[in-house]
Amino acid sequence: MDSLHVIKIGGKVVADEPLLTEFLDDFSNIDGHKILVHGGGNIASQISDKLGVEVKMNKGRRVTDKDSLDVAAMTYAGLINKNLVAKLQARGCNALGLSGADLNAIKAFKRQDAEIDYGFVGDVDDDSVNVPGLSKLLKMNISPVFCALTHDGHGQLFNTNADTLAAVLAHSLSKNFEVTLTFCFEKQGVLADVEDDRSVIPEIDWELYVELKEDGTIHEGMLPKMENAFKALNKGVRQVEIKHPANLLTKTGTILT
């Protein structure tokens, strides 16, 4: 099987021009098939502020109303996605910006919750990804660049968590590719001591993860990323990496197995 890299970056990387430049250079230099998934919540928040779109809350949880969804579409699929695509094309990488609606790439369903109506938030499942369609693009040496928008197949766009989207792409495409899933974030990896950037734990398996979770080493912000990672591994992804975007091509970071 061909190898495939699915790499997720957050909005902080997108907003950091020198770091983004370095990252895009490295991304373009990856041999073989690759998919970029980007967030951008921080940039969307700035645009929301400027537009006077308020963050709606329901029982302490953030809700995506129509206005917030519009801001997400503008920021993620428009401003961020097209600039990333143009920059990758300039580096000889045949990038194609996608939302889940394009080519019916990722279908989602409205989040069901007995307590809270989250609005236009889409959840995905094992059947969400259009594996034949995306596999065909990848075999044409096209590099999809995904923003974290999905659709319901009936004309409605949804906001979907970018980590979750990267994970579902990675495990779904494991049917046709040997997939490495990389979460890039602001730390050097999973840290034994969150205050010490040199305390990267180089490798974590499920057993160690449970230990680290129980003794409180891995704390709140990291937990959903780790859960997504182990779910992806269980579903056929070969390897998951958690690292700083500047280290994309090096071994520095945490490998989950």
Place this chain on the structure above:
Amino acid sequence: MDSLHVIKIGGKVVADEPLLTEFLDDFSNIDGHKILVHGGGNIASQISDKLGVEVKMNKGRRVTDKDSLDVAAMTYAGLINKNLVAKLQARGCNALGLSGADLNAIKAFKRQDAEIDYGFVGDVDDDSVNVPGLSKLLKMNISPVFCALTHDGHGQLFNTNADTLAAVLAHSLSKNFEVTLTFCFEKQGVLADVEDDRSVIPEIDWELYVELKEDGTIHEGMLPKMENAFKALNKGVRQVEIKHPANLLTKTGTILT
């Protein structure tokens, strides 16, 4: 050769929900290959107002500065494009939203003008369109949905006129397809009397066009559209139609030959 329809709609159609619904139903029902090109200047102006982005002028001409370009990327490639794609997917049309940067579909160069710096405005030429790449997508029964953004191949996005973009797509793809180019707009066609919607001129050739231009029947707003149309015909497009979006599947409208 396979037939291909390249159809352009303006922002007024996009903003008119019942008309858009009717148009998208008809577009989805077109047999064979098709490309949608959309504008959205009126919607971008609203977003600019809300964001406090002022329209910059230079010697009476509109200039696209960085902020205006960002609004264009947000509005055209994000908000409008992704909602159109989701709505077409709901109708069983395998839509793929594209800017000129995606797949290097349409390369442009910064507008050169001795008098005025237009900012991030991109002009296109006969070599702008990635004909092999787009032909491959069309043969896969994918329907590209273009917003009017292009790129320079060096990482810079540009704002490009949507009529021009539709025309360059149409004539470039005439190498591989028998292309009909349709400009949809708010009138029923080219009118002999602009006050009378029933005065549609059913067919106009170059000779008649020159006459109508000289006697003032065709006035300012229509001239660039007509120039684009005849240029496209000269460069191999089989037929150009100018009609109301509600008449997409009927013969009502003006045919240019």
